[in-house]
Amino acid sequence: MVSVYGTYGYEATIGTGQINLFVTQRSGMVEYSRDCAGSTVKKHVASESGRIIVNPIEPVNLPEEVTRFLEIQFDPLLLEPSSRQTVYLTFPIEIGVFIAAQGDVHLLDIFSLNQPRYSLYGLPDWGYITRWHRSALHHEIPATDPLREGVLALEIKNDASTWVEVSRAVFDSVGMKIYYNTFVSMWAEMRVINSTVAETNFFDRPLVHGMTRSLEHYTILKIPGLHREEFLMDAGLN
Template identity: 50%
Template sequence: MFGRYDYSFHFTYDGIDVGIDQQDGLLVYRRDCGGQQYERILASETGGVVVNPVEPLNLPKEVTNFLQIEFDPIVIEPLSTTRVYLTFPVEIGIFLEARRDMEVLDIFGLNHQKYTLYGPPNGGVIARWHRSRVSAAMPEVEPLREGVLELRLRNMHREWVEVSRAVFESYDMKIYYNDFVGMTAEMRILNKNLAETDFIDAPLTPGMKKSVELYTAREIPVIKKGYLMAWGLA
């Protein structure tokens, strides 16, 4: 599904029906995803459509910039680095592109969104919540529902540390795709209750293409990099 298309674009798969049709001499974009419908008339002659995965924090509306992934506890030995694979929810962005300008037309997804509070009620952050399995190798996923996250866990503490969640900020996400969606991230564990998370701008496998970032398409300046998990790792 992901890639660049002209205005003959149409895609149907597993509850998704999306495309552009001619109607009374006009271009009409229509999308039906799990019964949720969206339609727009397009006034364009020379543009095209870009379809790619986007930061999974836009549905049903923009509630938060944070994603929390929970998983079975991992106990990490002191001063060591390990690598695991997790999953994350996929959201699909439709962009219009013409004359070197790009506009977000639509965002949709097949997952049901859940949210949680990371931290105390008087100082924590709302985060989209996703439960993931833990794998030693890249797991098989349903590519329009889940992506694969390679997480490098660096225990910089001189004691054993237990980790069962990772919280990320969307400004740093670097999403790549081909026949599946992938990201690479790192968690630097400072002590038993404190860690820094950040994304690495690199594809999981050779040949993957980089997604258009929503903040770039919307021309939103971004300075912040990384997130400090100050309210616990488990």
């Protein structure tokens, strides 16, 4: 599998058959073009020197910024009281292209090979619109296409004194920490409070040694006051 992820100069041709990116420079102008499954974009940037960075980003941006929450539905898992279990899920990939110059970074493009699906977690008058993804539940790291799906290691801790069944997890993408090499990964935790309530958050660590951390879209946006570490799932775990 040929990956598009990495750092490039202002003269680069990056191609996989599914995704093709072209970067050229003429007279202090950078020309950027992209073809992803027939969807094309062309942009011009006034910049003398810098870098192009391509990496997976938080998968909540397309076709537009409808939500910042990701919901993953998976095969039901029954947890005994006061237990802990790590499972592996998949999540959809969106790819960000950044331009870094003069000590600053700007988001140039976002694209994906996936067609986004959305759902509602909670009730219409107080719930959350979520980017929805269906995943199988794996007991070890699954093989994935790194241009389409990443691997989420989810540590589920049942703090309740009863058996609890879980079949979905909802996350605030502001806290996502994405890493990549030959595959894309995140590491998260779900702390089950009772049979209907849980709390999720992310760990800032790679799934395996030697992975590179992605630039984060929300960090680049620099929106004042936009910070959240946990998401409270108070509308059910199934």
